[in-house]
Amino acid sequence: MVDLGLLMETDWPAEARKATEGRGANLVIDMVGGGALTGNLQSLAISGRLVTVGRLGGSSDTLDIGMLAFKRARLIGVTFRSRSLEDKAAIARSFATDVLPHVIEGRLMPRIDRIFPLSAASAAQALVQRNEHFGKVLLAIR
Incomplete structure (x- = not known):
């Protein structure tokens, strides 16, 4: 498993290519947005897909359209804001079926920045608003 935090501190497109034996990633899910597009394309395999989710x-x-053409890449933008309730429910079901088992088995691991007790929810929200985190900020409810 590649530590994405480490990749962000290094030449992560080169590290991604190295991790894929030079092929590049078939799928890049961009949670960053602005500033990450060139590196994402560099780390992408020929005929790969780049899905932009985040805008932090x-x-x-x-966009280097020459690189996009060379990679024969598909650039896909997604958001939940323009989706219907039915679409959102179908996506949640697909996540539970297709992704969650990999998380439970430890094959996919989210990067966690910090865990706050529920009583410190306002401090957690302030951290996120200041954009001073890398990874998920969680609230412990126990």
């Missing part, structure tokens, strides 16, 4: 780095970037 901003909502705009510069």
